[in-house]
Amino acid sequence: MSNPDPDPPSPRGAGDTTLAALGAHMAPCRNTTPEQLAQLIDAHLGDLRQEQPNWTISSSKVAGRGVFATRDIAAGELIFQERALVTGPTARKGQLSSCICCHETLPQKGFLCRHRCTLPVCESCADSEEHQAECEHFRRWQPMDADAEGEQEQVNPLSLRILTAVRVFHLGKEQRHLVDAMQANAERAYRREIIKAAQCFRNFPTTDRVFMDQLFRIVGVLNTNAFEAPCRTGGHETLLRGLFPLTAIMNHECTPNASHYFENGRLAVVRAARDIPRGGEITTTYTKILWGNLTRNIFLKMTKHFACDCARCHDNTENGTYLSALFCREQGCRGLVIPVQTRTLQPDWRCITCENVFPHAKMAKYQDFALNTINNRINSCSVQDMIHFINELCPRFCPSSNYVLIEAKLNVIWRMTRFDREEYSPEEMGHMDRYREEVLAILHKLGAGECTLKKLITGEIQ
Numbered sequence: 001m002s003n004p005d006p007d008p009p010s011p012r013g014a015g016d017t018t019l020a021a022l023g024a025h026m027a028p029c030r031n032t033t034p035e036q037l038a039q040l041i042d043a044h045l046g047d048l049r050q051e052q053p054n055w056t057i058s059s060s061k062v063a064g065r066g067v068f069a070t071r072d073i074a075a076g077e078l079i080f081q082e083r084a085l086v087t088g089p090t091a092r093k094g095q096l097s098s099c100i101c102c103h104e105t106l107p108q109k110g111f112l113c114r115h116r117c118t119l120p121v122c123e124s125c126a127d128s129e130e131h132q133a134e135c136e137h138f139r140r141w142q143p144m145d146a147d148a149e150g151e152q153e154q155v156n157p158l159s160l161r162i163l164t165a166v167r168v169f170h171l172g173k174e175q176r177h178l179v180d181a182m183q184a185n186a187e188r189a190y191r192r193e194i195i196k197a198a199q200c201f202r203n204f205p206t207t208d209r210v211f212m213d214q215l216f217r218i219v220g221v222l223n224t225n226a227f228e229a230p231c232r233t234g235g236h237e238t239l240l241r242g243l244f245p246l247t248a249i250m251n252h253e254c255t256p257n258a259s260h261y262f263e264n265g266r267l268a269v270v271r272a273a274r275d276i277p278r279g280g281e282i283t284t285t286y287t288k289i290l291w292g293n294l295t296r297n298i299f300l301k302m303t304k305h306f307a308c309d310c311a312r313c314h315d316n317t318e319n320g321t322y323l324s325a326l327f328c329r330e331q332g333c334r335g336l337v338i339p340v341q342t343r344t345l346q347p348d349w350r351c352i353t354c355e356n357v358f359p360h361a362k363m364a365k366y367q368d369f370a371l372n373t374i375n376n377r378i379n380s381c382s383v384q385d386m387i388h389f390i391n392e393l394c395p396r397f398c399p400s401s402n403y404v405l406i407e408a409k410l411n412v413i414w415r416m417t418r419f420d421r422e423e424y425s426p427e428e429m430g431h432m433d434r435y436r437e438e439v440l441a442i443l444h445k446l447g448a449g450e451c452t453l454k455k456l457i458t459g460e461i462q
Ligand SMILES: C[S@@+](CC[C@H](N)C(=O)[O-])C[C@H]1O[C@@H](n2cnc3c(N)ncnc32)[C@H](O)[C@@H]1O
Pocket: 062, 063, 064, 065, 066, 182, 183, 185, 224, 225, 248, 249, 250, 251, 252, 253, 304, 305, 306, 307, 308, 309
């Protein structure tokens, strides 16, 4: 393999960490069997490996490989815990102001690495071993923004996004094999992501085919498998992009039988949400559990490239929750309108009261209106104003069962219990309790069991 770095500075860490040498670790094991994958996962789990795991990895009828129960598992039981194989910044708007190593909030000025790699890193992490190898790679690629100073200094989300992939190049041999054994959806958008990142550097090794192929695959693995894991540091919360291979092997179900959550962005905890019989596939959800059928399916199609075929996706009432329902547009009728066909992204909609049918384009406009109106309020209103808006104004244009309104109620619960620690009146507390009961009733109807959302809103997990 050709060396993308003709004159690399000698690495400060252990061993040869040039990308060429690191690339040699990338074993061609893309058709890994479930057994080989299980062995790699076993090594990755380290001290978190259980003596007699209640799970195993096998071929799945749903898709590729999946995780299965080796014995009956009771609701609430721990299935496994795993540490992240690699983490990095999500590089999303609103997530750019924390250190890429310790995740502490950075100062307003002078937050880019003093070694001029252009990554946002705090004073103490700039010289850490953790940051060293990536710092050298970024500098070798010669970031365009390296000379910016003072007011000009800003985080570049495009180059920041590629950092997690760069960190994969620095993993050990077995860990690299594990990454290579994971599914990578080949999406054109991922190539665009790499091209945009490459344009942030003067010397990105774009002519090195082997390196570029590996990078494309790693970016595919990350986009197919990585989670956004919340991490709390010094009173603020950052979302990390984390690769948790075993958690990622679980296939998706819209109301899954397992729940996962993260502890400080680095540890995934997976528990049974419902009883799982021996031999049953253990599933998780890739979407928000309270999104309506259509929203979940658009999201899955766009981000994970598949159409879900689970029982919930075949039921246009969604177990009687009517999460997608909108108001009927027929004069004098205030009935609920729901999609007629399931598993299509452009269904007709029918009123369950007057039975009038509406084209998708028309109903999609009303859904977008509700979404935008409610989201604008969420982003700009106090908790008190939000409660007034939900109780008095929303019922005029949005059925109380619609997922957007449910999300607004969740937002109020969130802010009142986690973020805005001010005093609330008994009346406001009463509204929040009512919203919480409503959400719990929907989760119950969906058969969500001991899901993460239930645990979060009842304070069982923080
Ligand atoms: C994180 S991977 C899951 C593990 C994967 N089955 C494997 O063998 O590595 C996510 C990919 O699995 C597939 N997948 C997961 N759940 C699915 C489902 N319910 N229906 C169809 N495909 C699914 C899709 O291709 C999706 O992009």
